Amino acid sequence: MNPKRKRRLIVALLVIAAATVAISLTVFALQQNMNYLYSPTEIDAGKAPPHHQFRLGGVVKEHSVVRDGQSLKVQFVVTDRFHDMPVVYTGILPDLFREGQSVIVTGHMDDGHFVGTEVLAKHDETYMPKEVADAIRKAQAAGRADPKHMTHPKGGS
Amino acid sequence: MLPELGQFALVLALLLATLQGVLPLLGAWRGSPAMMAVARPAAIGQALFVALAFGLLAYAFLHFDFSVAYVADNSNLALPWYYRFAAVWGAHEGSMLLWMLILNLWTLALAIFGTRLPEVFHARVLGVLGLLSVGFLLFILLTSNPFTRLLPPPLDGADLNPVLQDPGMTFHPPVLYMGYVGFSVAFAFSIAALLGGGLDKQWVRWARPWTNVAWGFLTLGIVAGSWWAYAELGWGGWWFWDPVENASFMPWLVGTALIHSQAITEKRGSLPAWTVLLSIFAFSLSLLGTFLVRSGVLTSVHSFAADPKRGVFILIYLCIVIGGSLLLYALRAPKVAGGKPFAPLSRETLLLIVNLLLTSAAAMVLLGTLFPLIGDAFGWGRISVGPPYFGSLFILLMAPAILLLPLGPFARWGRAEGRLLVRIGLQAAVSAVVLAGVLFAARMSGVPSWRAILGGLSSLYVIYGVLAFARKRWREAPRGRRYPAEMLGMLVAHFGVGIFLAGVLLTTALSVEHDIRMAPGQTETIGAYGFRFEGVTHTTGPNWKADQGAVQVLKNGHPLTVLHPQKRTYERGQVQTESAVEAGPMRDLYVALGEPLDNGAWAMRIYVKPFVRWLWGGGILMMIGGFIAAADRRFRLRREAQANASALHADRDPQPEGAQA
Numbered sequence: 053m054n055p056k057r058k059r060r061l062i063v064a065l066l067v068i069a070a071a072t073v074a075i076s077l078t079v080f081a082l083q084q085n086m087n088y089l090y091s092p093t094e095i096d097a098g099k100a101p102p103h104h105q106f107r108l109g110g111v112v113k114e115h116s117v118v119r120d121g122q123s124l125k126v127q128f129v130v131t132d133r134f135h136d137m138p139v140v141y142t143g144i145l146p147d148l149f150r151e152g153q154s155v156i157v158t159g160h161m162d163d164g165h166f167v168g169t170e171v172l173a174k175h176d177e178t179y180m181p182k183e184v185a186d187a188i189r190k191a192q193a194a195g196r197a198d199p200k201h202m203t204h205p206k207g208g209s
Numbered sequence: 210m211l212p213e214l215g216q217f218a219l220v221l222a223l224l225l226a227t228l229q230g231v232l233p234l235l236g237a238w239r240g241s242p243a244m245m246a247v248a249r250p251a252a253i254g255q256a257l258f259v260a261l262a263f264g265l266l267a268y269a270f271l272h273f274d275f276s277v278a279y280v281a282d283n284s285n286l287a288l289p290w291y292y293r294f295a296a297v298w299g300a301h302e303g304s305m306l307l308w309m310l311i312l313n314l315w316t317l318a319l320a321i322f323g324t325r326l327p328e329v330f331h332a333r334v335l336g337v338l339g340l341l342s343v344g345f346l347l348f349i350l351l352t353s354n355p356f357t358r359l360l361p362p363p364l365d366g367a368d369l370n371p372v373l374q375d376p377g378m379t380f381h382p383p384v385l386y387m388g389y390v391g392f393s394v395a396f397a398f399s400i401a402a403l404l405g406g407g408l409d410k411q412w413v414r415w416a417r418p419w420t421n422v423a424w425g426f427l428t429l430g431i432v433a434g435s436w437w438a439y440a441e442l443g444w445g446g447w448w449f450w451d452p453v454e455n456a457s458f459m460p461w462l463v464g465t466a467l468i469h470s471q472a473i474t475e476k477r478g479s480l481p482a483w484t485v486l487l488s489i490f491a492f493s494l495s496l497l498g499t500f501l502v503r504s505g506v507l508t509s510v511h512s513f514a515a516d517p518k519r520g521v522f523i524l525i526y527l528c529i530v531i532g533g534s535l536l537l538y539a540l541r542a543p544k545v546a547g548g549k550p551f552a553p554l555s556r557e558t559l560l561l562i563v564n565l566l567l568t569s570a571a572a573m574v575l576l577g578t579l580f581p582l583i584g585d586a587f588g589w590g591r592i593s594v595g596p597p598y599f600g601s602l603f604i605l606l607m608a609p610a611i612l613l614l615p616l617g618p619f620a621r622w623g624r625a626e627g628r629l630l631v632r633i634g635l636q637a638a639v640s641a642v643v644l645a646g647v648l649f650a651a652r653m654s655g656v657p658s659w660r661a662i663l664g665g666l667s668s669l670y671v672i673y674g675v676l677a678f679a680r681k682r683w684r685e686a687p688r689g690r691r692y693p694a695e696m697l698g699m700l701v702a703h704f705g706v707g708i709f710l711a712g713v714l715l716t717t718a719l720s721v722e723h724d725i726r727m728a729p730g731q732t733e734t735i736g737a738y739g740f741r742f743e744g745v746t747h748t749t750g751p752n753w754k755a756d757q758g759a760v761q762v763l764k765n766g767h768p769l770t771v772l773h774p775q776k777r778t779y780e781r782g783q784v785q786t787e788s789a790v791e792a793g794p795m796r797d798l799y800v801a802l803g804e805p806l807d808n809g810a811w812a813m814r815i816y817v818k819p820f821v822r823w824l825w826g827g828g829i830l831m832m833i834g835g836f837i838a839a840a841d842r843r844f845r846l847r848r849e850a851q852a853n854a855s856a857l858h859a860d861r862d863p864q865p866e867g868a869q870a
Contacts, residue, residue, distance in 0.1 A: 059553075078573060081602050082580065085595035107593060124726055124803075124812050144444075144724050144803035144812045147776075147784040 087158060092130060092137040100161065108137060108157045108166050117151055130155060130166070141168035148173040212277050212356040215265035219356075222258035222313075223346040225251045229339030233332035237404070245332035252320040252335055255342060256313035263310045266355050267297050276362035279303060279355045285366040287752035287780060288374075295379040296369045301519075302355035304382060308499060309345050311383070311390045312338070315419075319394060326415065333401035334394075341393060344526045352519045368752070371777065371785040377437035385430030385457060389495035391423020392464060395471075396492035399485040400534055403541040413475040413484060418839035420471060420488075421698070424464045425835030431457050432828035440788055445722065445799050445816045447824065450599040455578040456498035462571040463491040466564040468835070477622055479548040479557050483564070486538060493531040494571065500527065501578070552624035559617050559625075563610045570606045574599060611667055611710065614703060615674015619681075633677065641669035664714025671707035675700055694841035702834025709827025715820040724803070728810040732763075735817045738798060739763035743771075744809060745802075753777040755787070758811065760800050762791060774813075776802045788814075797821045 089107040090100045100106055108130055116129035125142045128151075139157055149155060149171060159168040229251035236244025266279075270293045275281040283296045283303070298307040316338045323331050349355070372378075398416040402408045434457065439447045448454060467487040474484040500523045551557040577594045584592035615637050616630045645665040679700055682691050692700070721735045729744035743759035755777040762769045772789035779785065788801035796819040803812030 074569060077605065078576065078602060081598045082577070082594065085598035086580075087593045087595055089591035089593070107591075109591075119806060121807070122726070124724060144814060147786055 089156065091132040092135040093132050095137060095161070095166075096135045102161055105158065105160050105169075108139070108159065108168075109154070110137070111154050112149065112151050114151045130157065138165040139168050140165055141171055143171075145171055146173045211265050212269055212274065212358065215262040215269075216350075216354065216356040218258040218262040218265070219346060219350055222255045222262070223343065223350065225255040225258065226339050226342035226346055229255060230336055230343050231339075232336075233339070234336035234404070237329045237332045237336070242328065245328060248332050248335035248339070249320045251339065252313075252316045255339075256317040259306075259310050259313045259346075262356075263297070263306055266303060266306060267294055270294060270296055273366070274362075275364070275366050276358055276360060277355070278357045278359035281359050281363055281366040283367065283369050285368055285752070285780065288369060289751050291379065292369055292374050295373070298382050299369045299373050302349070302353045304386075305345070305349050305353050306355055307383060308386050308390060309342070309349060311386045312342060312345065312393060315390055315394055316342070319397075319419075326412075330401055330405060330409075330412065333404050334397045337397040337400045338393060341397075341530070344529070348519075348522055348526060352522050368779055368781045368783070371753075371779045371783045372441055374779075374785075375437060375441050377433055377440065381430060381433040381437055384426055384433055386499075388423050388425075388427025388430050388464075389457075389460060389499060391419065391426055392460060392467075392488070392492040392495050394419040394423065395467065395488040396534070399488035400537065402485065403534075403537050403545065406541060406544050408474075408481040408485065408545045410475055410478055413471050413481075414844060416488075417468070417471050417475055418841070418844045420464070420468055421835045421839035424461070424468055425832040425839070427457070427461050427464060428828055428832040428835065431461060432825050432832070435828075436825050439821075440790065442786070445720075445788070445801070445814060445818065447716075447821065450577075450596040452578050453502045455574050455599075456501045459571045459574050459578075460491055460494040460498055462567050462574070463487060463494055466567040466571075467491050469560050470564055473557055473560055474548070477549050477551070477557060479551055480561065481548050482542050482545045483561075485542070485545055487564075487568070489531075489534045489538060490568070490571075493527075493534070494575075496527060496530060551622070554620075554627050554630075555625045556617060556620040556622050559613050559620050563613055563617070566606050566610045570603055573602050573606065611671060611706075614671055614706060615677070618674075618678045618699065618703075633674065637670045637673040637677070638666075640673045641666045644669050644673075658718045660714050660718035664711055664718060667714070668707045668711035671710060672704060675704045675707065693843070695838045695843065698834040698836070698838025698841070700834070701837055702831045705827045705830025705832075705834060707827070708823050708830060712820050712823030712825070712827055716818055716824065719819040720816060720821075722814070722816045724812070724814050726806060726810055727813045727815075728808065733815050735815065737765050738769075738817060739766070740798075740800065740815050742811070742813065745805075745811060748775070750777070753779045753785075756802065756805070758789075758800070758802050758813070760789070760813075760815075762798055772798070772800045774800045774802045776804075792822060794822060795819060 087105060087107045088100075089109050092108070092110055094100060095108070110130040110132045113129040113131040113136060116127075118127045120126065123142065124144065125140070126145065127138065127140055130137045130139055139159075141157065141159075150173070153173060156172045157166065157168040158170040158172075159166055161167075228247055232244045232251075233248035236242070236247070266277075268274075269277045269280045270284055271290060273280075273284070273286060279300070279302050280296075283299050284293045288296070296303070298304040316335065319338070320335060323334065326334070395416050398412050398419075402412055431454075434454065435447045438449070438454075439445060467484070470480055470484045470487055473479050474481050577598050580594050581592050584590065612634070616634055619625075619633050620630060645662065648665060649662070679692075682696070723733055723735060725733060727733065727742040729742055732739050732741040734740075739762070741761040741763065743761055745756045745758045748755050748757045755775040757773050757775045760772045760774065762772060770791050772791060774789040775787040777785045777787060786801055788799055790800075791798040796817055799814070799816040799818055801814040803814060805811055
């Protein structure tokens with residue numbers, strides 16, 4: 053092999069090695085940090101991972117917010133008007149957090165309730181998962197806001 | 210009447226842009242000086258008409274013309290005049306107009322100061338910029354017209370998004386756009402070079418100061434955005450890997466690579482094709498950034514409601530610009546490619562490695578930012594990518610770049626001495642370890658975290674390298690030629706990197722953040738600082754009411770200052786947190802109100818953030834470095850001197866290492 057070709061070969065091998073390392077690291081990092089979004093109905097259907105972190109999307113149920121008197125612990129219920137999910141969170145809630153408004157909570161399941169580590173709230177419907185928005189629209193169309201009477205089995209996708 | 214005049218001005222600007230985009234390019238192709246001569250007057254006229262439209266929109270805001278839908282949506286009678294003016298770019302339509310105006314200003318500057326360029330090349334550059342204008346003006350007129358009437362006009366308007374009602378916000382978008390759009394110059398130069406079929410070292414020299422200035426503005430825009438998020442979003446963070454931040458960061462990363470590869474191409478004639486490709490990428494990512502932020506494709510704090518018509522237009526525009534330029538590149542690059550070869554160990558190689566790291570980082574950010582869209586399109590569910598993805602990969606990619614940074618200036622063009630570089634690197638590392646040891650021993654009790662150690666070490670390592678090079682020049686170069694502007698700019702910017710590293714890593718490692726419940730009279734202690742909550746009173750502003758807290762800050766028991774964080778409620782009911790910060794070079798004391806609890810107690814954020822100012826300070830130093838380098842006299846050659854100079858320069862180049870950055 054002449055020196056020029058040899059050098060090219062070395063460069064090519066280095067580039068391939070670097071690309072392989074970069075791609076595998078990226079895929080690994082993506083897998084570790086991908087957060088799926090589920091509605092309470094999907095969690096009820098067993099779609100959410102039991103131990104892994106994910107995001108819970110829905111509406112803060114009216115009259116469900118209960119604060120602890122001593123700390124910043126707060127409990128509330130996230131609903132998609134078909135199923136409810138109790139949430140525990142310790143910390144400061146965002147300015148736009150309101151009962152009846154949509155939220156996305158990042159966290160994990162623990163013994164039947166959701167332990168939140170981060171709460172995002174927005175007036176904007178775009179922050180609401182489409183499935184949840186659709187489910188809520190259906191519920192409103194049915195004119196039955198009280199989720200206890202909602203027995204419609206199909207809420208999510 | 211006036212708003213219609215504004216719209217009319219935009220239509221006229223579109224006509225002129227079409228002339229500017231078509232005739233000069235045709236003229237350059239057919240060799241017709243008359244057609245090429247259209248470029249300048251068309252560019253100047255277009256700038257005047259867009260400026261007129263912008264002025265009329267500002268006038269409508271300042272005079273409460275709520276018959277204009279955009280004005281009615283984004284301002285009201287109670288909004289102070291300066292925020293009414295800033296509201297011009299407070300939402301989608303107006304910010305597109307601002308983008309357009311800034312493109313016109315850059316084009317105008319090129320039209321006026323570019324007369325020294327070869328006539329054909331100048332015509333092509335202005336033609337390319339004209340075509341960009343055509344697309345943007347069409348976008349504004351067809352989908353995002355800021356002059357649309359609202360009849361009957363409401364008595365009062367809605368409100369400007371309260372997060373935008375902040376002095377920092379009045380200048381963040383214009384500065385950021387100056388950077389984004391500034392890359393259009395390097396882009397137009399590259400396309401013109403590809404059209405002409407040859408890449409002249411000369412055009413790279415001419416494009417360099419423009420790219421440096423654009424990069425400087427972009428840096429400042431990002432710093433301003435980060436600082437604003439820190440002060441205004443009320444949770445004390447300075448970077449969130451939010452899609453919108455990423456949108457501005459990707460062009461910055463590629464732009465940083467571009468200013469370095471332009472230096473290689475201009476000085477050595479090497480890697481011309483790579484420089485052209487980076488110019489295309491930098492501007493494409495700027496376009497993508499603008500649209501990602503404003504189109505609402507990605508949900509984030511900055512996005513506005515999505516309009517499918519806009520989305521389709523944007524997609525077509527991006528396809529034409531990016532696809533077209535890449536196609537042209539594919540066809541013409543073989544003619545451009547080649548350039549001077551260099552040894553495996555040389556300044557070119559070091560710069561190329563850093564270039565690859567920077568572009569990889571940009572690609573990584575791009576993947577993470579668009580991944581939710583990809584996941585959605587493929588039906589994988591609604592996915593978001595967590596900040597650790599960006600954080601960990603970014604550190605991984607940038608660590609080698611930081612290691613190489615002090616060595617670059619010491620490496621010779623063409624062929625570098627390995628021994629010298631190893632020696633410099635070791636010296637820098639040893640000095641960093643010793644200095645960091647002394648500093649930490651003096652300032653700390655207990656074992657600092659690995660982040661703090663890493664921050665101190667990397668910062669000192671970089672700064673040592675910069676100072677060592679400055680010293681070398683001082684000793685070896687003749688008086689008066691020690692620090693040409695270009696090199697001084699490089700030193701200042703690299704010094705800024707060192708300061709930035711210290712800021713980022715020390716803040717991350719040493720910040721103490723207490724989110725707690727505070728009853729009036731209660732004191733929270735963090736280190737030497739005590740924060741006594743004195744309760745909350747009511748206060749009012751021009752268009753808001755607020756709960757204002759009073760927090761007495763004590764240092765070692767002695768009163769230091771009183772902080773007044775606010776929780777504002779604007780007229781339309783939006784709630785906005787205003788943090789209160791006692792700033793200092795070594796630490797920030799940061800207090801923000803969370804939410805009211807019972808018995809006058811509040812949820813509060815009480816943070817002590819050491820060295821947080823340093824990260825913005827580092828960014829500002831980088832910007833200053835960019836501006837200083839752009840001012841180098843070497844870039845401002847007279848026309849007659851040019852031909853000779855470029856020939857001479859090639860021979861003169863293999864001079865003592867690092868004569869020019």
